[in-house]
Structure formats: structure tokens, C-alpha cells
Amino acid sequence: MSPRREIRADHDRTSIVVYQAYPDAIADVALERQRFGPPFSLNRMTWIKPSFLWLMERSNWGLKSGQERILAVRLRREGWEAALELGVLTGFEPGAHGTPQQWDRDFQRALVHIQWDPERSLRGQSLSHDSIQVGLGRMVIGRYVEEWILSIEELTERVRKIRKLLDAGRAEQATRLLPREPVYPVPPRLMRQLGM
Template sequence: MPELYAIRATYDKETITVYQAYNDTIADAALAAQTFVAPFSFQRMTWIKPSFLWLMERSNWGQKSGQERILAIRIKRAGWEEALALGVLTHPEPALWPNPDSWRTAFAAAKVHVQWDPERSLRGAALPYFSIQVGLSRNLIQRYTDDWIVGIDDKTPLVRKLHKLIQAGSAAAALKLLPRERVYEPRVSEDGSRHRY
């Protein structure tokens, strides 16, 4: 069985791909600018997710209102690593935060929230292992849009094709078209410390 908690993603030496779902207006503007611009909101937390199938379940394959467009955002690994280093879990895992009060203080001040959710199958069923999603606070969103994003691709046509294949009972064909994800190992910081999440 896959590792219980792991970052599974499409990545290369310099970038990692994360996914977000938006309406046509936000998606079209982002694709034209190759980063997020108005009417994208810079005033609230934005969640980025490296698991394609997790977002498919969340957006119901782009069928949910306001989530019709699926964007693949390639960001610098350095930015991703910075976000992870600033991350605090959305719940107080006892092994990491034995004192709930210290977790509450850290969580309230955190620029990044980290959440582990069950990975999803092609048909949306919860799997017995977890994938990460990362919430960037408004304090970091400008860095995300201005410094971290390398490019944005519209995966909506692929999503629609995959959805049709699944509805037609062609799961095997759909699986062959999925983005190839593998376990991503965060780089160790210079002082040898590990991320707080």
C-alpha cells in the first residue's frame, strides 16, 4: 500500500504542479496573464493541491458551480518548499503538537495551513492513505502569483474527456490519461530541520 502520508505530485527538477478550480472569468484572466490577476481574490486564503484526483472529487470533475475550469499551475519548487516550511497543520497532531495551546497559537499566526485528506480513486472513493493540500494566506498570495508561478495550463478539456470515459465505463482508458504523479520528497533545510507539519 502507498505511504500513509505523502506528497504525490507531478514535478521536475525545478517545478511542481498544483491544481485549482475556478469559474471562466478567473480562469481566462489567469491563462492570459500566466498568473493570477483580478478578479482572483488576493484577500483570502487560496488552497493549492498537487493531487489531480483529489481535486476531481472536490470539483466533481469540473461540474460544480464556480469550479468549472481546472487549472494546472506550475510553481517553483523553492516556493513550494517555502510554503511547507511555514505550514501548520489544521488540527493538532499530538506527535507534533503535544500542547494544544501551542498549536492554537501557531495556527492562528500561520501564513500557511496544511491539511491531509484521503486520496481519491478515479470514481471519487476515499482511499486509505492521504494527500496534502496547502492553504496560502493573503500574506503569501502575492509571492505565489508574482514569484512562484512559472506557468498555467488549462486542463478543462482533459477533465471533460476523462469524465466522459468514466461515465461510459471506460475506466482503464481514463487511467492512462491521468497526470503521472509520484512521491515528492521535500528538500531538507540547511540546518537539517524538518517541516513543522
């Protein structure tokens, strides 16, 4: 049986892919510039997710208002790991924080929020293992946009195709179009902090 918490992601030696869903105005600029720009806001937390199917659940396969365009953002691994290093879990866990008071202090000051939610199947059911979401706060978003992003690719058409196959009862073909997400090797020093 695999551990309850693992980071599964499309990654290679130097990079990792995270997914985000946006309206046209933000997606068009991001794809043209290969980085985020106005109307994308540097002043509010932005959540990045390495699980494609978790984002499909969150955005209802790109059908939710304001989440119609699905982007695959390839980041430098050192940027991703810098974000994890700054992260504090969104809820108290004794193994990670010691005391509720310590967690509260750390959370109030946190530049990055880390949340674990049940991973999703192709049909949206909760699975027995969790998927990580990373919330980048205002003090970190500038680094995300300016330093960490290597490329931004649109997956909207692929998402529609997968959904169409799924709706037609062709789950096996739909599965073949999913991004490969092997286990990402989390540096041991971060595992306790991330509640792994």
C-alpha cells in the first residue's frame, strides 16, 4: 500500500509541472508572455497543484466560471522546493508542529500554506491517499512569476477531449491522455514539516 501522503507530479531532474485554472483574460496573457501578468494579481494568494485530476475536480473540468482555461505551469524544482520549505500546514498536526500554539504562530506568519486533500479518480471519487496543494502568499508570488516559471502550456483542449471520452464511457482511452505523475522525491528534511 502506498503512503497516505505523497507528492505525485509530472517532473524531471530540473522541473515540475503544476496546474492552475483561469479565465481567458489571465490565460491569454500568461500564454503569450510565458509568465503571469495583469490582470493576474500579485496581491492575493495563488494555489498551485501538481495533481491534474485534483484540478479537474476543483475546476469541474474547466466548466466552472473563471476556471475555463487549464494551464500546465512548468517550474524549476528549486523554486518548488523553496515554496515547500516556506510552507506551514493549514491545520494543526502534532507531528509537524509540536503544540497548537506553535502551529498558530507559524501559520499567522506563513508565506506559503500547505493543504492535503483526498486525491481524485478520473470520475472524481475521493481516493485513499492525499494530494498536495500549495498556496503562495503575496510575499512569494513575485518569485513564482519572475524566477520559478520555465514555461506555460495550455491543456484546455486536452481536458475537453478527456472529458468527452469519459462521458462517452471510454475511460480507458481517457486515462491514456492523462499526464504521467510518478512520485516526486521530497527532500527528507521537509517531510515532517509537510506532515508526510
